[in-house]
Amino acid sequence: MARRLSDTAGVSESFRDLSLFVAAYEERSFTAAALRENATQPGVSQHIRKLEDRLGVRLFTRGTGPVIPTPAGDALYGRAVEILRAREAAERAVRAYGHALEGEVHVGLMPTMTRCALAPALDRFIREQPNVIVRITEAYSAMLTPLTGTGELDFAVVPAFGGTTGLRVQPFLRTAEVLVSAAGSDLPHMGSIRLADLGTLRLALPSPRNTRRQTLETYFASNAVAVERLVELDAMLGTLDLVATGHWMTVLPAIMMANEAERRHFTVTRLADPPLMLELVLIQPLRRSLSAPAAAFLAVLEQETVRLNAGWDREAPAV
Incomplete structure (x- = not known):
């Protein structure tokens, strides 16, 4: 049971990584992404760094100005939004069986x-x-x-x-x-x-x-x-x-x-x-x-x- 709970937490954390990556990609700013996703700027940086480590590739070039996606970041963005949309659609489809619209x-x-x-x-x-x-x-x-x-x-x-x-x-x-x-x-x-x-x-x-x-x-x-x-x-x-x-x-x-x-x-x-x-x-x-x-x-x-x-x-x- 503990293993299953741990796996579930890991999946949720992966979705959080993708959500923050998408926000940073669209905003071109870790600070703006943090505001949009109710997170902190260091937290956004940490999640994206963890995602980069897991994938073994840099997703953004970081400098004094806006953060710029790398080609790998561009490639991930399209897939990431598909994953997030699919997850939300699946959750809503299941919830619809539980109650009327509200x-x-x-x-x-x-x-x-x-x-x-x-x-x-x-x-x-x-x-x-x-x-x-x-x-x-x-x-x-x-x-x-x-x-x-x-x-x-x-x-x-x-x-x-x-x-x-x-x-x-x-x-x-x-x-x-x-x-x-x-x-x-x-x-x-x-x-x-x-x-x-x-x-x-x-x-x-x-x-x-x-x-x-x-x-x-x-x-x-x-x-x-x-x-x-x-x-x-x-x-x-x-x-x-x-x-x-x-x-x-x-x-x-x-x-x-x-x-x-x-x-x-x-x-x-x-x-x-x-x-x-x-x-x-x-x-x-x-x-x-x-x-x-x-x-x-x-x-x-x-x-x-x-x-x-x-x-x-x-x-x-x-x-």
Whole structure:
């Protein structure tokens, strides 16, 4: 029996070695890895040194700056995250037999997702899983991406990007970009139009820190869209209030304005000749699998998002 307990402790210690190695690899710092994994910097160094001794190879080059993975470290990283994900998935699969869903889910969403899609998804999920606590952080991708990488968020939905170390990225939704103007606008509500045909525009757009900003500027430049005046707002409620005055317009993802087909608080017009699409992706920590509550909430969120986006799946006739 003592031998078995010792073996179990050794396996747990090996997983701890791998967890700290992955943290150091992704953070490029033993100090940052220690903070992330609730350890001490000397403890991280000791675990990684022990792992190196066991494998007989150096995993990092150490100097005065960031720790740099060796080729052996690069090779181990991919395998290590697979092992950690498999272990967590196995543990969750077994626990699922013991009780119904319970626990916490922490999700990161942009205003694109929170304005229309979140409420029906959250209401439905809470009714179906009353013992799960859902926490939502609303922010732009510049904040959500690092929070997901450190594991503070179970998952987040952000615009497609080039990817980064430590994240698993997969497609989530493709939605149209639409022109939003005041309710009394002369533009065709739920129709489509060429922006270049509107003359000079007064636009409220997100700052360059927002992933969509560069895409929008490229679209304007490529399609002869004249912008008379531009105001930068990283505040979605403020942007919509400004548009409601009738003097400004903005470009937003269609999924965010899905309810306007019936509410008509704003005039929503699809961009045409050419259309402009936004690719949203799901990101989650590479080293972790989704918990059962997180996976269940994601499934509901995906279903509600697809339902709301269905009206924009086909091209609207140009006016």
